Amino acid sequence: MTSQVTNLRAMPVSQYRPSRRGEANRLRKGQSKTHRNYQPAFTGSTPRGMAAKVVARLNSHDWNRNPELAALRRRGYTPWSRLFDNAFKPQPMRVSTRQESREALTALSLTLAANCDYNPDSDYMFEVMLPVEELARRMGVLHQYENGRLAYDVLLHALRVQEELDYLIIHRARDTDSGQFKPMRIFLTEKFFTSRGITVDEIRQWLHKFRQWAIAQGLAESLSLRNERHMLKMARMGIDIERHHSLKNRLRQIKRWVVSPELREEKRRVTEDLGAQIDTLDKKIRSAGKADGRDRHWKAWVRWSTSPEAPLHRVRELERSVEQDHPGLKLRDKEKYYRLLLEKAGAH
Incomplete structure (x- = not known):
């Protein structure tokens, strides 16, 4: 017994190493502990139209009475x-949600709804048109460390829920800039709306009114250009979903669910009318063609601008560039105007 005690005394005693939490508590001695640094709240502005209607519905939602959230917590x-x-097993939680979590879920929902693309002509419906850092900033939960690193854990947890x-x-x-693996594109599903008491008929009616308003205000083309610019930006950043077939099928399913039959019929009718007008114009061009080469540059521009090699955003950029460099040239000398367009396009 004496030898065992001697051996224990001879063993080196490990040096005490305080933990980070213990050191923080020691430095904070006598002061109250900070519960949280940021309180989630929607700080952005709400656009008019369908976004305002969706935000108004989400404001009155009670998360403690959400049956899907209660089932998830169970x-x-x-x-x-x-x-x-595979070794992870979710742990059941109490049914009622804490106030901090409810505030984060509400602020996130309002921010997503206010910055969503409600254009029914888009390829994929209800895409959020903001990066995740800007979403965190408009929620009031974006934190920047001294070394410049950005953190928004509150947003990431609410997104995952x-x-x-x-x-x-x-x-x-x-992300190519930060090297982090993070959410790059966010889409709202139909359950985002129906879980807050918004019916399918209401969504279809709002989308139909949104499209009619955009056409009446002359914004239909600008909305399409904005969507094309967004797609080009995603492609430049290397964020492409063309090979994610299950994701594309799910997004197409959402569009089929939400776009009303009346809107699809109207789009089909407009497409047929435009096709008939293009055919009539083509026939007139062929019948009115003369050997002297009049309107030669205009015809060449029509052929190039309607070809698959000429994307719509490229055509609009060329037209704006020539109009800025030569104001009023289209009215004074139409052939020179289209010749300059062809030269800038490299098709002359």
């Missing part, structure tokens, strides 16, 4: 970092 959350871990509820579709990819 089952337990699965963080994104543990989604592919709504993704598990099937309210959102999130396409994650690696």
Whole structure:
């Protein structure tokens, strides 16, 4: 027994190493602990039209009375970092949600609804047109460290909860600037609206009125150009979903669900009318063609601008460039105007 005690005394005693939490508590001695640094709240502006109607509905939503959230809490959350871990088992939670979580979910929902693309002519419906850092800034939860690193854990947790509820579709990819694997494109699903008491007929009616308003205000073309610029920006950043077939099928399913039959019929009728007008114009051009080459540059521009090699945004950029360099040239000398367009396009 004496030898055992001697051996224990001879063993080196490990040096005490305080933990980060213990050191923080020691430095904070006598002061109250900070509960949280940021309180989530929607700080952005709400556009008029359909976005304002959706935001008004979301303001009155009570998360404690949401049956889908209650079922999720009974089952337990699965963080994104543990989604592919087969050994992870979600832990059930109490049904009622804390006030901090409800505030984060409400602020996130309002921010998403206010910055969503409601144009029914877009290829994929209800895409959020803001990066995740800007979403965090408009929620009031964006934190920047001294070294410049940005953190928005409150936003990421709220996004994951709504993704598990099937309210959102999130396409994650690696950011080329920060090197982080984070949400890059966010789409709202039909459950995002129906879970807050918005019916399908209301959504279809709002979308139809939105399209009529855009056409009456002359904004239909600018909305299409904005969507094309967004797609080009995503392609330049390397965020492409062309090879994600299941994601594209799900997004097409949302568009089929939300676009009304009347709107599809109207689009088909307009497309047929435009096709008939193009055919009539083509026939007139062929019948009125003369050997002296009159309107030669205009005809060449029509052929090039309507070809698959000429995207719409490129045609609009060329027209704006020539009009800025030579104001009023189209009225004074139409052939010179189209010749300059062809030269800038490299098709002359």
